[in-house]
Amino acid sequence: MKTLLTIVAVSLLFSLVLLACDAILTTPIAEGESFDAPLPGLSHSQLAAFARGDEAFGKVFSVKEGLGPLFNQPSCETCHPGDGRGSPRTNLIRFGYWNGVSFDPLISLGGPQLQERGIPGVPGEKLPPEANAISPRSPPPVFGLGLIEAIPDSAILANADENDLDGDGISGRPNWVTAPEYIGRGPGPHLGRFGRKAGVAFLLQQVVTAYQQDIGITTDYLPVENEHPQAGIPVRDDVPDPELAASVVNDVVFYLRTLAPPARGAETPEVLQGKQLFSAIGCAGCHVPSFTTGPSAITALNNVEVTLYSDLLLHDMGPELADNFYEGSSTGTEWRTAPLWGLRLVKEFLGGSAFYLNDGRTSDLREAIRLHGGEAQSARGKFLQLSESEKLALIKFLESL
Ligand SMILES: [Ca+2]
Ligand SMILES: [Ca+2]
Ligand SMILES: [Ca+2]
Ligand SMILES: [Ca+2]
Secondary structure (H helix, E strand, O other), X not given: OHHHHHHHHHHHHHHHHHHHHHHHHHOOOOOOOOOOOEOOOOOHHHHHHHHHHHHHHHOOOOHHHOOOOEEOOOOHHHHOXXXXXXXXXXXXXXXXXXXXXXXXXXXXXXXXXXXXXXXOOOOOOOOXXXXXXXXXXXXXXXXXXXXXXXXXXXXXXXXXXXXXXXXXXXXXXXXXXXXXXXXXXXXXXXXOOEOOOOOEOOHHHHHHXXXXXXXXXXXXXXXXXXXXXXXXXXXXXXXXXXXXXXXXXXXXXXXXXXXXXXXXXXXXXXXXXXXXXXXXXXXXXXXXXXXXXXXXXXXXXXXXXXXXXXXXOEEEOOHHHOOOOOEOOEOOOEEEOOOOOOHHHHHHHOXXXXXXXXXXXXXXXXXXXXXXXXXXXXXXXXXXXXXXXXXXXXXXXXXXX
């Protein structure tokens, strides 16, 4: 009975996924209007790798192919639809225990990531009562990540001002993190760039752990299944590990590395006014408009401008946005400045809705700004003091990115 129910649930999910694809396909998408285009100038073989990675990113895993035993969703694209951001329906939850002095990721209770679902016969995880730091994470968009990866550490560190020596109230600092052995770059410390707290330094690591943690797929890089301590007994699937070859993982990494950010919208006079206000009231203090990448073997990533509107540093954003969850050297009030590129097209990919901030808690850009506290207190205050037409111009600017 339980198995039958699961089969019904899984096939329901399949039709939901298909429906979602249909919805995307029925809206014709013009060039520069999509999150699914490669960077310009890729060679034939690079385009082939891009296409393979694109397909693998959309692949829905079945139990026979190694899904689980614990998982959140059966494909990357379920959470990152159209390669844009996800909706709160696909948030994933991290949890731990914060006693006011130190942080415990509760590994022996299944932390730090909650996998609510299991394959037939395997109970999903429940949030343990010990968890008091609960961080629902909204899936961020996944375009432009190769550009982000190609920004030299030195350029990012140049904006750090840990002790706010220039006295502007903003004290961005890097998240120094370690890297697993398969990255081959030593244990670190490395400058974290990916994830909402910049807890991951390398795209390969982000992809490998997404397979293992989010889908339950083991790979040549990480050939062991995620643990399920809550079950009390060892649980496994029937597929020998590793379940996925390094070549597929590499294709997905290449795909993400070369997935282009969408083109910018028109710079109307109102948008230009908003752009000026954005700098004038201090938004650009964290949402740094652009960087230049360092040298790269991929021409499209080699010494090019990256207009991501983020400094990729951690900022204390105040109690309203705090999750009390610690990651790498980040604290429970710190977040990586969210890149603002692609805001123009958010709604295209979520059936007309948009979800902002770390947990997707608001669909309203003004509310997203109002919720800025901590180091962003001053910029927020200045935003609230703008006239209605100035506020509108600033929003129009955000919606042009
Ligand atoms: Ca598996
Ligand atoms: Ca877990
Ligand atoms: Ca400062
Ligand atoms: Ca397995």
